[in-house]
Amino acid sequence: MLRHLLGRVLLFILGLLVTSLVIFFTLRVLPGDVTQVLGGIKATPQELETIRLAHGLDHSLASQYADWLAGLLRMNLGKSLITSAPIGDELVSKFQVTLPLCLLALVISLSIGIPLGIVSALRHDRHLGAVISFSAQSLAAVPALWAGLLLVVLFGKGVGIVGVLPSQGFPRDGWGQPGKAFTALLLPALTIGIIEGAVVLRFVRSAVLEAIPQDYVRTAAAKGLTKTKALLLHGLPNVSLAVISVIALQTAGLITGAVLVESLFNLPGVGRMLVADVGNRDLVKVQSEVLFLTGLVLLIGLLIDLSHQLVDPRQRRLTT
Amino acid sequence: MTSNPRVRPRLPYWAHELFLRPTGAFGATVLFLLLASALVSLFWTPHPLLQANPDQAWLGPSSQHWLGTDQIGRDTFSWLLAGSRTAVLVVTFSTLLAAVIGTTFGALSALAPRRVGAPVAVLVDIFIAFPVLLLAMLLAAPFGGSIGVVVIAVGIGYGMNIGRVTRPEILRISQSDFMLASRASGVGTVRSILRHIVPNVGPIFIVQLSMVAATSLLAEAGLSYLGYGAPSTTPSWGRTLATSQQLIGVQPLSVLWPGLTITLTVLALTLLGDALREAVDPRLKRSALRVRSDAETHPALAPLPDAPVLAMTASEISR
Numbered sequence: 001m002l003r004h005l006l007g008r009v010l011l012f013i014l015g016l017l018v019t020s021l022v023i024f025f026t027l028r029v030l031p032g033d034v035t036q037v038l039g040g041i042k043a044t045p046q047e048l049e050t051i052r053l054a055h056g057l058d059h060s061l062a063s064q065y066a067d068w069l070a071g072l073l074r075m076n077l078g079k080s081l082i083t084s085a086p087i088g089d090e091l092v093s094k095f096q097v098t099l100p101l102c103l104l105a106l107v108i109s110l111s112i113g114i115p116l117g118i119v120s121a122l123r124h125d126r127h128l129g130a131v132i133s134f135s136a137q138s139l140a141a142v143p144a145l146w147a148g149l150l151l152v153v154l155f156g157k158g159v160g161i162v163g164v165l166p167s168q169g170f171p172r173d174g175w176g177q178p179g180k181a182f183t184a185l186l187l188p189a190l191t192i193g194i195i196e197g198a199v200v201l202r203f204v205r206s207a208v209l210e211a212i213p214q215d216y217v218r219t220a221a222a223k224g225l226t227k228t229k230a231l232l233l234h235g236l237p238n239v240s241l242a243v244i245s246v247i248a249l250q251t252a253g254l255i256t257g258a259v260l261v262e263s264l265f266n267l268p269g270v271g272r273m274l275v276a277d278v279g280n281r282d283l284v285k286v287q288s289e290v291l292f293l294t295g296l297v298l299l300i301g302l303l304i305d306l307s308h309q310l311v312d313p314r315q316r317r318l319t320t
Numbered sequence: 321m322t323s324n325p326r327v328r329p330r331l332p333y334w335a336h337e338l339f340l341r342p343t344g345a346f347g348a349t350v351l352f353l354l355l356a357s358a359l360v361s362l363f364w365t366p367h368p369l370l371q372a373n374p375d376q377a378w379l380g381p382s383s384q385h386w387l388g389t390d391q392i393g394r395d396t397f398s399w400l401l402a403g404s405r406t407a408v409l410v411v412t413f414s415t416l417l418a419a420v421i422g423t424t425f426g427a428l429s430a431l432a433p434r435r436v437g438a439p440v441a442v443l444v445d446i447f448i449a450f451p452v453l454l455l456a457m458l459l460a461a462p463f464g465g466s467i468g469v470v471v472i473a474v475g476i477g478y479g480m481n482i483g484r485v486t487r488p489e490i491l492r493i494s495q496s497d498f499m500l501a502s503r504a505s506g507v508g509t510v511r512s513i514l515r516h517i518v519p520n521v522g523p524i525f526i527v528q529l530s531m532v533a534a535t536s537l538l539a540e541a542g543l544s545y546l547g548y549g550a551p552s553t554t555p556s557w558g559r560t561l562a563t564s565q566q567l568i569g570v571q572p573l574s575v576l577w578p579g580l581t582i583t584l585t586v587l588a589l590t591l592l593g594d595a596l597r598e599a600v601d602p603r604l605k606r607s608a609l610r611v612r613s614d615a616e617t618h619p620a621l622a623p624l625p626d627a628p629v630l631a632m633t634a635s636e637i638s639r
Contacts (some may be wrong), residue, residue, distance in 0.1 A: 011550045019446065020447045023458060027458065142583050144542065145542060145561055237456035256454075260542050277461075283462070290454050290458055294449065294451070294454060
């Protein structure tokens with residue numbers, strides 16, 4: 001057990017290292033001089049030199065990379081190349097929009113995907129099951145942006161047919177007014193949640209379909225339970241493992257969704273911050289933000305793996 | 321089978337199987353329409369693409385402008401028609417790149433000696449945690465956005481995914497008894513890969529590729545919307561979707577068309593992949609004929625492969 005745990009944590013650290021390497025060298029090695037980009041074409045050599053010194057860009061790439069990593073270990077994500085504001089502070093304040101958005105979307109996607117997934121598997125040989133699973137397949141083909149725009153057309157304040165929900169922006173004082181902040185997140189979260197819900201649905205459906213022909217379900221049915229009851233009582237504990245791992249798979253989808261949807265709904269979150277910084281070519285900010293988001297995916301992967309160990313009695317018995 | 325002149329099939333077996341399925345037929349039709357409109361738009365569009373007509377801006381559907389016009393009076397239908405060119409380019413090249421990368425990493429991690437294979441497998445595991453959209457943004461930061469960035473990000477990102485998915489399958493087959501038997505009877509490495517691994521991994525590979533094709537369109541739409549995909553003068557569905565957002569207050573209907581186009585195409589590509597897998601998977605063969613013959617349940621009862629009896633039943637039932 002301990003050995004497995006240690007190995008998994010080591011893999012996580014290795015993952016962070018590899019991603020940081022990939023991020024840093026994609027941003028620095030491939031393009032021309034960062035300072036030239038920052039200073040513009042008209043910058044004099046003196047100006048370029050000042051920029052270079054101010055941001056430590058005169059050091060070798062390897063030592064810049066080492067500086068970045070050393071800063072990360074001290075929770076220091078560096079400073080913006082353009083405004084010199086510390087990146088960490090901005091990231092923390094923007095994350096207060098992105099994290100609730102993703103959590104809300106996760107809740108929505110699970111509450112759509114799990115029940116409908118189970119129903120469509122139980123009724124897989126009936127019309128209902130076929131309809132649900134075809135809808136899920138079609139929904140998975142919908143671009144998140146389009147789903148968002150359609151929701152705005154339906155429910156957006158001012159433009160929508162049933163205009164009840166705000167479709168642009170976030171209250172200026174953030175979570176100072178929780179009710180307002182929450183409603184501002186509702187349409188964006190619904191956009192991500194519906195699309196991701198289709199992913200969860202298909203995953204749960206196949207997990208339940210796999211449980212149907214299992215011996216333990218047949219035994220339970222032989223004891224006198226109805227087929228549905230047997231599945232719900234004996235199949236679901238096993239299906240729950242699949243649901244836990246679908247959350248890990250979803251992290252990337254939620255983050256991707258947040259990047260797109262924050263731009264669409266004009267929310268001041270990490271995703272829109274990244275989009276803006278890519279446009280400004282603020283490479284130091286981009287590198288820290290991308291590492292932050294990818295690190296999040298890796299971290300949740302780690303946590304899910306570890307919770308599998310705790311939840312699954314078979315794994316516990318095997319490893320202790 | 322083809323030696324019998326009376327029942328010679330006009331289409332290859334897999335194509336026959338493909339068009340039998342409604343999903344396959346639908347997917348193939350949409351794909352054909354996509355290619356056709358890409359070709360047509362090279363020579364003709366109802367209205368010139370780049371000509372702005374300020375006095376015809378914000379129009380709804382009419383006989384002149386079938387799907388209306390955008391904020392500077394460009395014809396939406398013409399732009400959607402021409403957007404299929406970008407779609408074809410993105411789908412083709414991302415799928416090709418993903419196939420190359422997927423094959424390389426899948427084969428390397430499964431077939432190479434353990435010293436090489438195991439680290440490669442770990443690397444692939446790490447890499448698939450990297451969201452493709454972030455990879456594209458990472459490339460767009462120094463290079464600026466372009467269709468190339470979309471293709472490279474999708475190709476690498478999903479290529480790694482293919483490597484990850486095919487590895488266990490390749491491993492399973494390369495350690496199977498029939499591989500051992502073929503090696504024991506003196507079949508060379510290349511030949512046994514072609515004879516045994518390719519046909520068995522093929523179906524999974526096809527499904528994965530169709531998913532790459534589908535998601536590459538979604539990625540292109542997203543990135544073009546953010547401004548890091550197709551440049552503003554290149555017709556692309558993602559761009560049209562982005563401009564439709566500005567029309568939302570005036571012409572809410574205009575939001576429908578680009579999204580519907582993307583969704584239909586993506587759906588068609590996924591369904592085509594599914595149908596193609598069913599058509600070529602050796603384990604699923606004959607299932608489309610909806611005849612559960614004894615030969616399937618009792619292999620010993622199966623007639624000899626080249627016996628005309630089988631040819632008769634196969635093509636007659638499927639007709």
